Amino acid sequence: MNPETFRIIFDNSPVAITLTDSKERIISWNKYTEKLLGYKKDNFYLKPVKSLYPEKEWKRLRRANIRQEGMRHHFETQMIKKNGKTVDVDISIRVLKDKDGKLTGSIGIIRDITERKRTNEALVESEERYRTIFDNSAVAITLTDEKERIISWNKYAEELYGRTRKDAYMKPVRTLYPKREWLRMRRQNIRKKGIRHHYETKCLRPNGQEIDIDISISIQKDASGKIIGSIGIARDITERKKAERMLRSLYEEKKQFSEKLKKEVKERTKELKNANQEIKRLLQIKTQFLGQVSHDLRTPLTSIGLMSEVLQRKIKPDHSTRESFDILDRNVKYLNYLVKDVLNYVSLETGRRKVNATSNNVGSLVREVMKSNDVLFKSKNIKVTLDIQKKLPSIYVDRNMMMEVLQNLISNSVHYMKESMNRKLDVTVKRENGNIFIEVKDTGIGINKKDLETLFHELFKLGQYRGGKHTGMGLSICRKILGLHEGRIWAESPGIGKGASIKFILPIKNKFSKEAKK
Amino acid sequence: MTLKVLIIDDNRDICSSVRQILTAIDSNYEVLEAHDGPEGLKKVKAKKPDIVLLDVMMPGMDGGQVGVALKENPETRKIPVLFLTAKTDKLTKGMGAIVGDDFIEKPFEGVDLDRRIKAQLKKVK
Numbered sequence: 001m002n003p004e005t006f007r008i009i010f011d012n013s014p015v016a017i018t019l020t021d022s023k024e025r026i027i028s029w030n031k032y033t034e035k036l037l038g039y040k041k042d043n044f045y046l047k048p049v050k051s052l053y054p055e056k057e058w059k060r061l062r063r064a065n066i067r068q069e070g071m072r073h074h075f076e077t078q079m080i081k082k083n084g085k086t087v088d089v090d091i092s093i094r095v096l097k098d099k100d101g102k103l104t105g106s107i108g109i110i111r112d113i114t115e116r117k118r119t120n121e122a123l124v125e126s127e128e129r130y131r132t133i134f135d136n137s138a139v140a141i142t143l144t145d146e147k148e149r150i151i152s153w154n155k156y157a158e159e160l161y162g163r164t165r166k167d168a169y170m171k172p173v174r175t176l177y178p179k180r181e182w183l184r185m186r187r188q189n190i191r192k193k194g195i196r197h198h199y200e201t202k203c204l205r206p207n208g209q210e211i212d213i214d215i216s217i218s219i220q221k222d223a224s225g226k227i228i229g230s231i232g233i234a235r236d237i238t239e240r241k242k243a244e245r246m247l248r249s250l251y252e253e254k255k256q257f258s259e260k261l262k263k264e265v266k267e268r269t270k271e272l273k274n275a276n277q278e279i280k281r282l283l284q285i286k287t288q289f290l291g292q293v294s295h296d297l298r299t300p301l302t303s304i305g306l307m308s309e310v311l312q313r314k315i316k317p318d319h320s321t322r323e324s325f326d327i328l329d330r331n332v333k334y335l336n337y338l339v340k341d342v343l344n345y346v347s348l349e350t351g352r353r354k355v356n357a358t359s360n361n362v363g364s365l366v367r368e369v370m371k372s373n374d375v376l377f378k379s380k381n382i383k384v385t386l387d388i389q390k391k392l393p394s395i396y397v398d399r400n401m402m403m404e405v406l407q408n409l410i411s412n413s414v415h416y417m418k419e420s421m422n423r424k425l426d427v428t429v430k431r432e433n434g435n436i437f438i439e440v441k442d443t444g445i446g447i448n449k450k451d452l453e454t455l456f457h458e459l460f461k462l463g464q465y466r467g468g469k470h471t472g473m474g475l476s477i478c479r480k481i482l483g484l485h486e487g488r489i490w491a492e493s494p495g496i497g498k499g500a501s502i503k504f505i506l507p508i509k510n511k512f513s514k515e516a517k518k
Numbered sequence: 519m520t521l522k523v524l525i526i527d528d529n530r531d532i533c534s535s536v537r538q539i540l541t542a543i544d545s546n547y548e549v550l551e552a553h554d555g556p557e558g559l560k561k562v563k564a565k566k567p568d569i570v571l572l573d574v575m576m577p578g579m580d581g582g583q584v585g586v587a588l589k590e591n592p593e594t595r596k597i598p599v600l601f602l603t604a605k606t607d608k609l610t611k612g613m614g615a616i617v618g619d620d621f622i623e624k625p626f627e628g629v630d631l632d633r634r635i636k637a638q639l640k641k642v643k
Contacts, residue, residue: 298625299531299604300531302625303529303531303532303535306538306539306628307538309627309629310535310538310542336625339625
């Protein structure tokens with residue numbers, strides 16, 4: 001290469017090149033040197049090279065013994081620019097000697113490393129920042145190498161795992177876990193999958209204490225896909241687990257409580273059922289007893305009645321004995337009616353007396369019963385009004401039972417109007433909301449409000465005996481009969497002395513009409 | 519003319535009452551008593567009553583069985599049977615229609631019984 005070529009390279013190099021003489025004075029430099037330091041050519045000539053360095057840096061350079069060694073590559077230092085500022089440089093120096101080994105000068109190749117320095121600083125800073133994050137994280141961060149040995153971990157990890165950084169360094173990561181948990185984790189195939197988020201396990205402290213953790217693991221691979229290590233980020237979830245356990249125990253408690261409650265309800269229901277059954281059984285016994293007693297009364301009553309008849313025929317009683325016989329006969333008669341009514345009620349209650357339903361016009365039935373009582377009404381001076389709606393539909397009822405109900409209500413009304421001055425009996429029959437509605441209204445003694453309902457209870461009037469057919473069973477029997485016909489009966493009265501009305505309804509369509517259609 | 523009545527009832531008071539009232543009402547009545555089924559059947563054979571008054575509820579052989587025995591026997595078939603019953607159920611009423619000729623419900627009055635007996639006897643004649 002000719003000197004001209006060297007000249008071109010020298011001048012156009014993107015590095016600063018300086019030549020010094022034996023006295024360390026600059027004798028030649030290239031353009032880049034001027035650019036780097038902000039000088040012009042003549043400013044440098046024969047300038048001591050020392051003046052280009054801050055004093056501290058020159059001393060460092062001196063200590064490097066370059067003159068003795070003859071060469072030095074990439075010495076990092078600083079140089080002073082024309083404006084007095086320093087510039088970071090990398091300098092390589094070659095000492096020049098003649099044939100006799102006498103120092104003749106040096107060549108310096110200088111590179112501006114400001115950028116590199118800045119980058120480095122930034123890198124350091126960034127690393128510093130990451131370090132800070134790493135160390136101050138509220139999560140335990142563990143880095144392992146390709147052999148699953150711990151190579152780095154943060155402060156929180158020290159706390160969580162109960163080991164210092166020094167203790168943990170190069171220890172197999174599996175020592176952080178109880179054996180069973182490690183095996184369980186192994187089965188998750190995390191190394192193969194590369195990543196696993198929020199895996200819940202336990203870690204083992206050196207004191208044997210196990211801590212609940214949530215760990216996310218990321219496997220690090222190189223460009224060729226070879227595993228080079230892993231990052232594990234773990235959180236202490238003791239509190240959460242505690243809360244979970246508490247919740248679970250609360251839930252269990254609730255479940256147990258509700259099960260206990262269920263069991264108790266079941267038991268109580270059973271008890272109630274048993275009690276109900278017992279009540280049913282007792283009611284049955286009551287009905288049976290009532291039936292049996294009434295039944296058994298019939299034979300002695302027959303004898304008593306017959307004997308009274310016999311005596312009256314034999315004695316031919318005078319006035320006062322007549323009165324005695326009247327009382328005897330009246331009471332025997334009453335007892336006979338009572339026995340009959342009780343037996344009737346019992347047979348309805350036990351179902352021995354069954355509904356024999358046929359198609360009937362209730363209007364005609366009412367008319368018939370009223371007509372058969374005509375003589376009675378006249379003798380008692382009762383004004384009767386009969387209001388029967390036209391074209392009433394026929395319904396399926398037991399004719400005898402219905403007549404019994406109507407006769408009962410009429411007899412009651414007549415009986416309780418004995419003492420009233422204005423004796424009126426109004427009977428209404430009409431169609432109303434799919435029912436046949438019947439009302440028997442009188443101007444009798446009326447009903448106390450509190451008795452409106454009890455009136456229909458069996459044996460209501462017993463103990464208030466006033467003689468005759470009125471045993472007090474009539475309305476109970478009526479209610480039983482209405483019940484068998486899916487109907488309803490109730491009483492209304494404005495009060496004592498103001499009359500009363502008994503009302504009842506019979507559905508036009510009932511189970512008997514349905515059976516008849518089949 | 520004597521009216522021979524046999525009453526079969528395990529209750530002796532009823533038997534006695536019936537005998538007393540019938541004879542008090544009509545002196546033509548001659549009332550025989552039996553206190554159970556077999557005794558009754560024996561007396562029917564021996565005394566040939568004009569009518570039998572038969573209680574339904576009796577220990578051992580009940581009124582229904584006695585009635586059936588009377589109606590099955592050609593010799594006694596024509597004797598009217600009047601059931602004395604303390605039961606109102608259909609079975610008893612039906613029984614009266616099938617094996618008996620009538621029934622009268624306890625408690626009954628003497629005059630009513632007298633009327634029923636005479637009505638039955640009229641039918642036979």
